[in-house]
Amino acid sequence: MTAPLLTVDHLSFGFRDRPLYEDLSFTLPRGSMTSLIGANGVGKTTLVRLLMGELQPTAGTITFTADMKLGYVPQFRNIDSEFPLTIASFVQLNQLGHGFPWHTKREKAALHQALTQTHLLERRTLAMGRASGGEKQKAYLAQALLTQPNFLILDEATASLDVNTKEELMGLVKELNETLGLTVLFVTHDLGLAKAYTDQYLLLTPGHYEMRATAQMDIATMPDELKSGEEEEAAH
């Protein structure tokens, strides 16, 4: 059996006056899709920051396989309608790090691939400011895919999108998971999306955690704050 992409073993962490997790252990098998769910303030973002190496555990270990390559998709934030760059230029923004004001053949090929994977190829010349919310969020996803990661963290990436757009984005992520074997960690408040699109879930509640297959998720017994399934509502 291949090693899990991520192994978290007996992890403890807290801020000075606020313990967040004690003895947290779980794995993310390669090619799995996992939801990280929990009410506001329970420590989801902090766990992501620990996984990204921004914070150090007070006890326990976080171990990735040597080939792990991370892509990160943030929560959707609207972009001003005047924003002039095209979808293609926006996706490529982080690539101009080599000192030349032009893109290499390899970078162009990577862009083409990321736009194809996110179904944005035909929309690539559209100004980001004029793109729909779903297209903008797919452009963030394409940015994350540009370096060909094998692990994707979606950090409340569907919050503030409308219901159809959430479903479309998750359908696309599922497709990437199946075709590329991407391992996905989906941080969310939305139990419906977690159940529909991911294989397992890590539920954080104050002082406890639960890691289970989503097939075993019983929404009725979930903490009340999560039952409404509400993420921040679409505001555009």
Ligand SMILES: Nc1ncnc2c1ncn2[C@@H]1O[C@H](COP(=O)(O)OP(=O)(O)OP(=O)(O)O)[C@@H](O)[C@H]1O
């Ligand atoms: N740098 C920090 N110093 C002290 N306390 C912090 C710091 N960052 C977060 N916290 C606290 O730790 C707790 C967990 O925060 P975190 O942002 O991880 O929660 P969350 O589950 O991601 O919440 P949300 O769903 O609202 O994003 C909160 O009480 C928060 O106020």
